[in-house]
Amino acid sequence: MMKTNMMNGTVERRRRWARGALASALAATLALSGCAGGTYGDNAAEGGGAAGEGGAAGEGGGAAASTEAVDWDALIDINGMDFAYSDRDKDASYDTASATKIALAGAGATVEGDGAAVDGSTVTITAAGTYVVSGELTDGALVVNATDQDKVQVVLDGATIRHGDGAAFEVQQADKVFVTLAEGSQNTLADGAAYTLADGEDEPNAVLFSKDDLTINGSGALTVEGNYRHGVNSKDDLVIAGGTLTVTAKEDGLRGKDCVKIADGSLTVTAGGDGVKSSNDEDPTRGFVAIDGGTFAMDVQDDGVQAATYLRIGGGEGSVKAVDHAFRSEVEAAMTGGSFTVEAGGKGMNPETRFAMDGGTLNVTGSDEGIEAEKVIVNDGELNIVATDDGINAAVAERSDESAEAAGGAAGSGDVAADQGGQQLEDGQRTDGQAPEPPEGFDPQSGERPEIPEDFDPSQLPEGDAPAMPEGMGEGQAPQRPEGGPGAEDGMPQGGRGGMGAGGPVAANASEECLIQINGGKVTVDAGGDGLDSNGYVEVNGGVVLASGSAGGGDSALDYEYGAIITGGAVILAGATGMAETFTEGTQPFAMVAAEGAAGTNLAVTDEAGTVLVSYTVPKAFQCAVVSAPGLTEGATGKVVVGGTVAGADSAGYATAATVEGGTTVDFTASTTPSNEAGRMDDGSRRGGPRGDAVRGGQTRQGAAAQSPQPEVVA
Numbered sequence: 076m077m078k079t080n081m082m083n084g085t086v087e088r089r090r091r092w093a094r095g096a097l098a099s100a101l102a103a104t105l106a107l108s109g110c111a112g113g114t115y116g117d118n119a120a121e122g123g124g125a126a127g128e129g130g131a132a133g134e135g136g137g138a139a140a141s142t143e144a145v146d147w148d149a150l151i152d153i154n155g156m157d158f159a160y161s162d163r164d165k166d167a168s169y170d171t172a173s174a175t176k177i178a179l180a181g182a183g184a185t186v187e188g189d190g191a192a193v194d195g196s197t198v199t200i201t202a203a204g205t206y207v208v209s210g211e212l213t214d215g216a217l218v219v220n221a222t223d224q225d226k227v228q229v230v231l232d233g234a235t236i237r238h239g240d241g242a243a244f245e246v247q248q249a250d251k252v253f254v255t256l257a258e259g260s261q262n263t264l265a266d267g268a269a270y271t272l273a274d275g276e277d278e279p280n281a282v283l284f285s286k287d288d289l290t291i292n293g294s295g296a297l298t299v300e301g302n303y304r305h306g307v308n309s310k311d312d313l314v315i316a317g318g319t320l321t322v323t324a325k326e327d328g329l330r331g332k333d334c335v336k337i338a339d340g341s342l343t344v345t346a347g348g349d350g351v352k353s354s355n356d357e358d359p360t361r362g363f364v365a366i367d368g369g370t371f372a373m374d375v376q377d378d379g380v381q382a383a384t385y386l387r388i389g390g391g392e393g394s395v396k397a398v399d400h401a402f403r404s405e406v407e408a409a410m411t412g413g414s415f416t417v418e419a420g421g422k423g424m425n426p427e428t429r430f431a432m433d434g435g436t437l438n439v440t441g442s443d444e445g446i447e448a449e450k451v452i453v454n455d456g457e458l459n460i461v462a463t464d465d466g467i468n469a470a471v472a473e474r475s476d477e478s479a480e481a482a483g484g485a486a487g488s489g490d491v492a493a494d495q496g497g498q499q500l501e502d503g504q505r506t507d508g509q510a511p512e513p514p515e516g517f518d519p520q521s522g523e524r525p526e527i528p529e530d531f532d533p534s535q536l537p538e539g540d541a542p543a544m545p546e547g548m549g550e551g552q553a554p555q556r557p558e559g560g561p562g563a564e565d566g567m568p569q570g571g572r573g574g575m576g577a578g579g580p581v582a583a584n585a586s587e588e589c590l591i592q593i594n595g596g597k598v599t600v601d602a603g604g605d606g607l608d609s610n611g612y613v614e615v616n617g618g619v620v621l622a623s624g625s626a627g628g629g630d631s632a633l634d635y636e637y638g639a640i641i642t643g644g645a646v647i648l649a650g651a652t653g654m655a656e657t658f659t660e661g662t663q664p665f666a667m668v669a670a671e672g673a674a675g676t677n678l679a680v681t682d683e684a685g686t687v688l689v690s691y692t693v694p695k696a697f698q699c700a701v702v703s704a705p706g707l708t709e710g711a712t713g714k715v716v717v718g719g720t721v722a723g724a725d726s727a728g729y730a731t732a733a734t735v736e737g738g739t740t741v742d743f744t745a746s747t748t749p750s751n752e753a754g755r756m757d758d759g760s761r762r763g764g765p766r767g768d769a770v771r772g773g774q775t776r777q778g779a780a781a782q783s784p785q786p787e788v789v790a
Contacts, residue, residue: 145474147428151384151406155360158367158387160338164316167255167293169205169230177217179210179234203227207257211235220247223287231297232257239267246285254283256295256318265300281308281330289331291340292316299323305330306346313353315340315369327352328375333361337391339368350375350395356383356405364404366391366413378403379417386426388413388435400425401439405475408448410435410456422447423460427472432456432596444468445600449588453618455596459727465630466600466622469589469609585610585636593618593644599727601694606632606648613639615658615703619689620646621727626674626696628653633701641665645689645704645731647678649697657701657749664745665703668715672697677728679716679735682706687735688713690721692728704731707745715741 175188177198184193190202196215200206203225208217209232216238219227227249236243243264246252256262266282278284282301289309291297294317299306301324307313313331319341322328328344329335329351337351344350350373355362362383371393373379379395379402380386386408394416395401401417401424402408408426414436417423423439423446424430430448436457439445445460449472460466589611597619600606606622607613613635624632632648633639633656641661649672657667672678672693679690680702688704700715707713719738724730744750 145472147406147472150356150359152359153385153407156334156363156385157360158336158363158365160314160316160336160367163226163253164290164292164314165338167317169207169228169255171207174205174207174230177206177208179208179212179215179236181211181213182215184210184212184215200227200229205230207232208234211237213237214239216241217244218247219245219249219252219285221249223248223250225249226251226253228253228255230255230257230293231262231295232260233262234260235263235265237263237265240269240271242266242270242279242282242284244283245279246287246289249287251288251290252285253290253292254297256291256293256297258294260295261298262295263298263300265298266303268302270303279308281305282324283307285309285311285313288312288314290314290316291318291320293318295319296321301325301328301346305348306344309333312336314338315342320344322346324348327377328373330354333358335364337364337366337369341370342372342393344371344373344375346373346375346377348376349378349381350397351380352378353381354383359384362405363387365389369393371395371415373397379419382406382408385409387411388415390435391415395419397421401442402426409433410437414438416440417442419443423462424448427474432458444604445602448472449586450590451592452590453593453596453598457596458598460598460600460602462600462602462604464602464604465608465634466602466604466606466624467591467598467608468605469591469611469613471584471586471589471610587611587637589636590614592616593620597729598622599691599729602630602632604630605634606650608634609639610636612637613658615639615641615644615646617643618645619729620644620648621689621691621729622648623693623695623697624648624650626651631655632697633657641703643705647680647689647691647693647700647702649678649691649693649700650695652698655699655701658703659749661703661747663703663705664707664709664711664747665701666713666743666745666750667699667701668741668743669699670697670715670717670739670741671699672717676718677716677721677724677735677738679719679721679730679738680704680707681714681716681735683712683714685714685735687721687730687733690724690728690730690733690735692724702743703745709745709747711745713743713745715743717741 175186175190177191178185182196184198186193190204191198191200191206196212197218199218199220201221203221205228207230212235214237217236221227229252231254243266264282281304282299283306288311296319299320299322301322304326306322306324306328308330310332312334313329314336316338317340321343324346326346326348328346328349331353332355333353335351335353351364353362353364363385364380364382365387366389368390371391373395376398378400379397382404384404384406386402386404388410390413392414396418398420400421401419404426406427407429408424409431411433412435416438418441420443422444423442424437426448428448429450429452430446431452431454433454434456439460439462442462444465445462445467447468447470449469451467451469589609591607591609592614594616595618598621600622602622602624604625606624613633622632624630628651631654632650634654635656638659641658641663643663655667658665670678674695675692677690677692678700680688682688688706702715716735716738719735721728721730721735722733724733
C-alpha cells in the first residue's frame, strides 16, 4: 500500500533508523531477548510472518493468520468499486393501478394480473413488472424466478410470510429485485429452525434470500425473523435505500456477497453472527460495505460490520455493540462522515492494512483495543476511544486463514513462519543455520553496540539461513541470559524483543510499514494499555491529541518501535513513568514533564504568559506527560498546571486560548529535540526515560537508549 507521509525525508529517515537497528540486532538478538519473536531481519520487520503485538498470530482478526506473503494491492481496487446508487434504488414509487395484486390467505393466495402464479402455498413471479403483496401466508413462500434480464418490483403492503422449512422470500433468478415497503405498512418474513434442501445443496440459507441483486427501499416497516441461519442474504449486491428494518438472525443479519450499500433507512439488527457482512474476497472491486446514511442499532455476537475488502463509512448514525469487532475489514477502511458509538469485545475499528479518517465521529465507548490497523491516519473528524488495552495500535497486517483459503491461497496455521532466508520454521524450531558471531565491540552485559558506518547498506548483509537456537534450548524456551546482563534478574520482556530501534529493543513484530499519523481532527484516548502504540512510527502533524495510558508501569501513553515525530498539533499524552516515551524529533517544540495527578485531574499547558495552549481532563492517574502545542517556542519556558480550572473546557477538558485558575504549576523547557539530561523522580530513583532505562516486563533497556530524555522534575 502507498505510505501516507506529509513530511519530506521522513521515509528515508525511518529506513536509516531501521537499518542501523537491524544491523546491530542481527548478532545481539539471541543474547538480549531470546527467540520469542520467531523471525529476524527485514522480512520479519515488514510483516512477512510475525504475529501482531500481543503474541498470538491472528489475534484481533478472529482467525489464525496466514504466514504466506500477501500482495495487499492485489486484494483491493477501490477506484474500481461501484459506490453509486441507481435512481431506481432510491425511487420507491409504483403504480398501483397497473400492478399485479397478490393476496395471501392462510395456506394459499390469489393473483389478480399477469406474471405470477400460485401452486399450493407457493407464489411464483416469473416476469418483469410490479407486484403488490398483502395478507398472510402461514406456511409458504414467495418466489421470484424470472429471466436474468428482468427487473422485478415486489411491494410489501401489510404482508406476512412464514415458511417452516425454507426461505419465506426467495429470488431464484432475475436481473434485479426491488423490495419496496409501502408507506405505513407493517410486514413480516419468518422461517423455521430447519430447511428442507435438495441433496448436496446448502442454499437458500436466509429468510430473504436472493441469488441476484437485491434492493430494499420504501418507507414502511419490515421485520425479519431468521431462525435457521441468516436474515437477509444476497449472493450479489444488497442495497438498502429506505424502510424500517428489524432483523433477528441465528447467524448473520444482513449479507451481500459482492457488496452491501446502505443509503438510508432505520436498521435494528440482533444476530448470533455478524450484523452486516460482504464476503467476496476473490474480486478486488467487490466484497465492500459502504454506509452512506441511515440509523443503526446493532447487537451481535461476532462483528458488527465486516467487509472482505473495504469498509467505507460516509454517513449514517447509531450504535453498534459486538462481542468481537464493531467495524472490521480484511483489507482497508475509511471514514469520511457519520456518527457512530460502538462497544466491542475486540476492536472498535479493525481493518488490516489501513484506516483513514477524514470526517465524522467515532466513539468507541468500550473495547479491547480502540483502533488497530497497520496504518492509522487521522486527517479530520472526531475519534474518542476507551480501551482496556491499547487505544490506537499500528500492527503488522495479517491475512486470516479463512480469507486466504477463500481466495484460493495456502493458509498457514499460525505455527509456521518464514525466516530471513525464506526457509520455514515449524513448532517454534529453526530448521538450520548457525547464530552469527557478535560484531566487534558488542558487549552483551552493558548493551553497548558498535557504531554503524554512515555508508552501511543492509542489502549487503549475508543472506542464507537464519540463526540457530542456542545450544541446550528446548522447544518454546528462551535462552539463558549472560550473567549480569540486561534483564537477568527479572526475566524476559513481554512479547519477546529482538534488535534495537531508535531508543531500545525492537519487537520481532516491528515493521517500518506500521504508522500512526495524526494530521487533523480531534483524538481522545482512555487506554488501559498504551494510548498510542505503533510497531513502527508515530507522526503528529496537526489536530488535537489527548491520550491517557495505563496508570501502571507496564504501558505508557506513547509507545513506538522506531521513532515519533511532531510537526504540529496540540498534544497531551499522560501516563505512568515506568515505560514513558517522548517524541524523538520534530519541528514543533515538545517536552516530557513529571507531573502527578489522580484520575479526573485537569492538566493544562500554558505559555510563559499563562495562556492555555491545550488542556485535558486525564481519565486515569498519571505521573508524567508528554506535551506540545502551537505557541511553544524553542528553548522557551512553558508551564504545566495540574489540578486547575480551565475556562470554557469541553467534556474532555480541552480548551485553547483560555485561562486557568488554581492548581500546581510545573515549569518546563520546550525543545524540538529530546533532552539528554537524566531526571530523577521524587523518590530519587531513576525511572521511566523514553527508550531510556525503562523497564518493560522486567528487562532494563540500555545502549542507545541511554541518551534518551527523562521527565523533568516537579520542583
